[in-house]
Amino acid sequence: MNLPFGPPVEPMLARLEKELPRGSDWVYEPKWDGFRAMAFCDGDDVHIESRDGRVLQRYFPEVATVLAEALDRPCVIDGEIILARADGLAFDSLLQRIHPAASRIAKLATETPASFVAFDVLAERHQDLREQPLHDRRARLLDISGPPADAAGIASSQGPSLVTTPQTNDADTALEWFRELEDVGLDGVVGKRLDERYVAGKRVMVKIKHERTIDCVVGGYRLAKSGDGVGSLLLGLYNSSGTLHYVGFTSAFPARQRKELLDILGPLEGGESFGAGRTPGGPSRWNRGQDVSWISLEPSLVCEVAFDYMQGDRFRHGARWLRWRPDKPPLECTFEQLPPRQRPH
Secondary structure, eight states: OOOSSSOOOOOOOOEEEEEEEOOOEEEEEEEOOEEEEEEEEEEEEEEEETSSSSSSTTTTTHHHHEEEEEEEHHHHHEEEOEEEEEEEOOOOHHHTTOOOOOOHHHHHHHSSSOEEEEEEEETTTTOOOOTTHHHHHHHHOOOHHSBBBOOOHHHOOSSSSEOOOOOBBOHHHHHHHHHHGGOOOOOOOOEEEOOOOOOOEEEEEEEEEEEEOOOOOOOOEEEEETSSSEEEEEEEEEESSSSEEEEEEEEOOOHHHHHHHHHHHHGGOOOSSSTTTTOOOSTTTSSSTTTOOOOEEEEOOEEEEEEEEEEEEESSSSEEEEEEEESSGGGOOOOOGGGGGSSSO
């Protein structure tokens, strides 16, 4: 490729904060709910790499084709691969694309095409732009990938396409995005300094994300790796027919609490919890080699946890422990607590 550097390049990252920073030296962008991707492009030669080094053009051939057709010069673009439908972003459908069968990938690339949202440029032709400030890189990006698109439109327009993320210098506008675009699947808002150079692998940006709380039944637990206490609590919600489904876990307890939890849970061991519905997973391609054994509990304890997003019928990430809810009957811990768009269909 006719570029000043090649892969791999670690993306610049963001640290999680409770509030957006304000000031004339900050700009804000939507936080897209997709796969972070670095695209190295030179005509028909396109290499797309994930944050963890996975080669993505194999799984998203339609995105590689769009980039090859839309870009008229060699460049390296930082962005996000997203999959949009009429009602918003569909992360579950995006995950289905990471599949070993080429025929399956080709079918999904036609039926549910993905798009590339560009939000930074690291190189153009022979020039390495990483030492240039963001406001200069943004101007170069707009020249390469075109004017910014409307965020709601991006999140609900089926691809394949190359679009430039919107950006604002008004924090109140960014907070409107945060509130109003949650229904179409945006993950939050990112703040960037206008004078910031591109710092690979460092958390120099700021992000705020949606966080919700929910009451869950404790249906089981896994031991800590050390074996001296509870490593994680396994959480469940009831569906409309009264079946308890595993939805995720909460962990990161201090050492003293891990041991205290064993005393609390001991009398409930052996009770039936997740047997009739979705159960805690066994070995998979994501957890090969890990000990995934768990201990079932009588589903009589309720706790409140914080989470960021539901992926189908489970928490996308581990939930954060908040407190016990002795006042909440377990059967009231249902999927109906979730916003309509996040309830499993």
